[in-house]
Amino acid sequence: MKLQAGERYFQELNEQIRQCKDTHIEIKNCLGQRYIGAGLSDKDIVIHGTPGNALGAYLNGGRITVYGNAQDATGDTLNEGEIIIHGSAGDAAGYAMRGGKILIQGDAGYRTGIHMKAYEQKIPAIVIGGCAGSFLGEYQAGGNIVVLGLNCPEDKAPVGYFCATGMHGGKIFLRSRVLPDLPEQVVSHVATPEDMREVLPLIDDYCRQFGTDKNAVLDYNFFVLRANTKNPYKQLYTYN
Numbered sequence: 001m002k003l004q005a006g007e008r009y010f011q012e013l014n015e016q017i018r019q020c021k022d023t024h025i026e027i028k029n030c031l032g033q034r035y036i037g038a039g040l041s042d043k044d045i046v047i048h049g050t051p052g053n054a055l056g057a058y059l060n061g062g063r064i065t066v067y068g069n070a071q072d073a074t075g076d077t078l079n080e081g082e083i084i085i086h087g088s089a090g091d092a093a094g095y096a097m098r099g100g101k102i103l104i105q106g107d108a109g110y111r112t113g114i115h116m117k118a119y120e121q122k123i124p125a126i127v128i129g130g131c132a133g134s135f136l137g138e139y140q141a142g143g144n145i146v147v148l149g150l151n152c153p154e155d156k157a158p159v160g161y162f163c164a165t166g167m168h169g170g171k172i173f174l175r176s177r178v179l180p181d182l183p184e185q186v187v188s189h190v191a192t193p194e195d196m197r198e199v200l201p202l203i204d205d206y207c208r209q210f211g212t213d214k215n216a217v218l219d220y221n222f223f224v225l226r227a228n229t230k231n232p233y234k235q236l237y238t239y240n
Contacts, residue, residue, distance in 0.1 A: 001020050001025050003017070003026070004027075004028050005028065005029050005031060005049065006029050009033075010033035010034045013033050014038070017040075017045070023044055023062075024046075025043055025044070027045065027046065027049070028049070030048060030068070031050065032052040034051075034053045037057075037062075038056065039058045039060065040059060040062055041081070043062045043063075045065070046065045046067070047066045048068065049068050050068050050070070051066060053090075054074075055070050055071070055075070056076075056078060057073065057075070057078075058076070058079065059079065059083070059100060061081045063081060063083075064083045065084045068087050069088050069090075069106075070090065070093070071089075072092055072093075074089050074090070074094070075094045076095045076096065078094065078097040078098070078102070082100055082101040082102070085102070085103065087104075087105060089102075089108045091109035091110045092112065095111070095113075096114070097124045097126075098116075098122055098142075098143075099122030099124050100122075100124055100125075101202070102125070104126070104129060105130075105209075106129055107129075107130035107131050108136075109132075110134050111134075111136075112128065112136050113172075115138070115141070116141065116145070116170060117141040117142040117170075118170065123144065124144075125145075125146070126144075126145045126146070127145075127202050127205075128145070128147045129206065129210065130148070130150055130152060130158070131149060131152045132158065134162050135160070136159045137170070137225075138162070138164070139167065140170045140227075141169040143170045143171075144170060144171050144198070144199055145172045146172075146173040146199055146206075149175045149176050150217070154178075157180035158174060159180050161180075163180045163186075164225050166183075167186050167227045168185070168227045171225065173199055174222065174223045174224075174225065175221070177220075179223055182225065186225050186226070186228060187225070188225045191224045195222070
């Protein structure tokens with residue numbers, strides 16, 4: 001089914017998407033309608049334009065593809081499925097996601113991956129092709145975040161301030177020659193071949209989706225950030 005969003009109210013558009021028996025839905029001229037695909041599990045939704053906040057919130061399967069930018073809270077509490085953005089994303093993409101995958105061709109705003117967690121066999125993942133804003137991976141408890149830093153300055157880390165603040169699980173992979181300032185509860189090292197094998201399928205998927213040269217992406221330094229498991233919150237609550 002093909003739908004024209006235009007100036008339609010978001011509730012009307014979303015109700016039509018829910019009632020549609022087709023599994024493939026194409027939305028044209030999207031102008032900031034919120035909650036598209038929220039809670040769905042069996043749709044392949046293609047969006048042309050700019051979807052509003054909470055795109056794919058509570059998504060439980062299927063795929064959402066955006067040809068344009070996305071606003072805030074994309075993939076909020078995502079459980080399964082994937083969201084592919086041929087553009088950039090606003091703040092808090094992947095908030096509290098516990099499964100599935102978000103691929104962002106361009107940049108991501110503040111607090112991407114905040115409260116991201118793994119759940120049983122589900123390992124959520126976010127790949128950002130450009131740079132990420134401040135508080136990337138804030139309170140991250142599981143899953144993988146990959147920041148490729150494509151088209152970002154090579155003399156700066158491709159993330160903003162306070163990266164991995166409160167991190168206590170999961171990993172952040174930074175394609176960079178420069179590390180950001182990190183909180184004391186986070187440790188970092190140059191990615192080993194074993195580390196890279198873990199995220200190679202994600203990088204393969206990113207390059208295939210967006211037509212990026214995989215060899216050029218991989219021929220660069222990657223850092224891995226992890227939580228320091230030796231009482232990571234100790235200095236927040238004590239003086240010793």
